[in-house]
Amino acid sequence: MNKIITRLLMIVVFALSAAAGLWFSIQQHKLANNQLPAPGSTATMRTFHSPTSFVAQIKNDPNAGEKIFMQFCAACHGQHASIDVNAPTIGNRRQWQGYQQLGTNKLVELASHGNGAMPARGGCFECNDDELREAIDYIISF
Ligand code: HEC
Known part of the structure; x- marks a missing residue:
């Protein structure tokens, strides 16, 4: 008798967790769908990494070298490099x-x-190449 009750309990627990998983998944999909551009819209999804607009922003900037360094090179060449590949x-x-x-x-x-x-x-x-040179000049100016 005890065994049957245990099995029944297990079935109930499994069924509940499956239902909870399904519910959670549906909620997540709803969230994701809300962030998508409306069908037919020309909007693209926003990303936080947009190198093209970054490079456009630093055109004719006297500190372009430093800015490129901070944006692209510091992860490896910075004093506190976050990517440990033994870069100088x-x-x-x-x-x-x-x-x-x-x-x-x-x-x-x-x-x-x-x-x-x-x-x-x-x-x-x-x-x-000029921008790359500015970043390199900046790095080796120290
Ligand atoms: C993913 C890590 C990483 C990033 C990001 C990175 N570097 Fe490097 N860099 C290295 C490593 C490692 C070396 C040493 C390569 C060697 O000599 O074996 C190096 C070497 C160099 C050198 C010496 C010449 C050469 O190519 O060996 C220059 C100049 C240089 N990096 C400039 C830059 C500039 C400018 C940026 C950003 C625009 C940058 N690096 C971004 C890892 C990186």
């Missing part, structure tokens, strides 16, 4: 010495192709 750190002359000897032209060329854990164009694919 900004301000560490000893680490940059060897690279600097290559000259800025060569560095721009290397950076544009990428090198090991260093992504092509430092991850700023929208940056042109």
